[in-house]
Structure formats: C-alpha cells, structure tokens
Amino acid sequence: MDNRIEGKGRCLCGAVEIAATTMNTQVGTCHCRMCRRWGGGPLMTVDCGTEVVFSGPQHIVRYDSSDWAQRGFCSRCGSHLFYLLKDGGRYFVPVGLFDEEDRFQFTHQIFIDRKPAFYSFANVTDNMTEEEVFSHFAQKEGGS
Numbered sequence: 001m002d003n004r005i006e007g008k009g010r011c012l013c014g015a016v017e018i019a020a021t022t023m024n025t026q027v028g029t030c031h032c033r034m035c036r037r038w039g040g041g042p043l044m045t046v047d048c049g050t051e052v053v054f055s056g057p058q059h060i061v062r063y064d065s066s067d068w069a070q071r072g073f074c075s076r077c078g079s080h081l082f083y084l085l086k087d088g089g090r091y092f093v094p095v096g097l098f099d100e101e102d103r104f105q106f107t108h109q110i111f112i113d114r115k116p117a118f119y120s121f122a123n124v125t126d127n128m129t130e131e132e133v134f135s136h137f138a139q140k141e142g143g144s
C-alpha cells in the first residue's frame with residue numbers, strides 16, 4: 001500500500017514508546033458505544049498492521065473488551081495505546097500518539113449510525129454503519 005510509512009509514537013508520560021514500520025496514514029474514526037465510553041469521545045486511529053513494537057511493555061495493561069478485540073493503555077499515565085484485533089494481531093493505534101501530524105488524512109468513519117447527535121465532523125469521509133462493518137468483516141472471514 002502506498003499510504004504506509006514508519007511511525008514513532010509515545011504515551012503521555014513516555015513510559016511506553018511505539019514503533020510501527022507499516023503505518024497507514026489514513027485515519028479512521030469509530031463512533032461505537034464502546035469506543036466512546038473507553039475514551040470519552042470517538043476513537044481516531046491509524047491501522048499499523050502487525051509490525052508494531054512497544055518499549056516499556058511492563059507499563060502496558062491489556063483489557064479484553066470483546067471476544068475479538070483487546071484494548072491497551074499505559075498503567076502510569078492512562079494513555080490509550082491500541083485496539084488490537086486478536087485474530088491476526090492487527091493493531092489500530094490512536095493517531096494522537098504520533099508526531100507525523102501533517103502526513104495523516106482523515107478518510108473514514110465507522111459505526112456512523114452509532115454517533116450521537118451532539119457532534120459531527122465536517123470532513124468528507126467514507127462512512128460505514130454498524131451493519132456494513134460487520135458484513136464487511138464477515139465477507140472477509142468467509143473469503144473465498
């Protein structure tokens with residue numbers, strides 16, 4: 001993919017550093033209820049694939065938020081570090097942890113039908129509803 005670059009990021013206190021070798025610079029936002037409860041608002045992440053190395057692993061707390069996903073945060077400062085798809089080990093990392101800000105493009109939003117009415121992004125993006133997200137992944141799993 002053309003949009004993949006190396007990304008280096010860190011949590012607020014610096015106890016955990018992240019090195020991603022194939023970070024997609026397209027930013028996705030999730031409006032689902034779990035993401036909004038986790039972070040207090042929509043979750044903006046970049047797909048870092050499977051090649052992600054964390055320094056300071058002793059500071060990472062992992063929470064199994066569903067059968068298929070795990071969420072990680074720093075035990076010292078509470079910064080959210082990743083949303084991990086357990087099957088396949090694909091990391092989605094909050095975009096705010098990285099410094100390459102001018103290289104990111106906000107391109108897609110998921111669970112758009114779960115977004116509460118009190119906010120909306122002005123960016124023009126590709127959007128998927130909950131049903132579209134689940135059927136998209138079901139198709140991939142069943143993939144011929």
Ligand SMILES: [Zn+2]
Pocket residue numbers: 011012013014015016074075076077078079
């Ligand atoms: Zn920290």
Ligand SMILES: [Zn+2]
Pocket residue numbers: 030031032033034035036043111
């Ligand atoms: Zn979500």
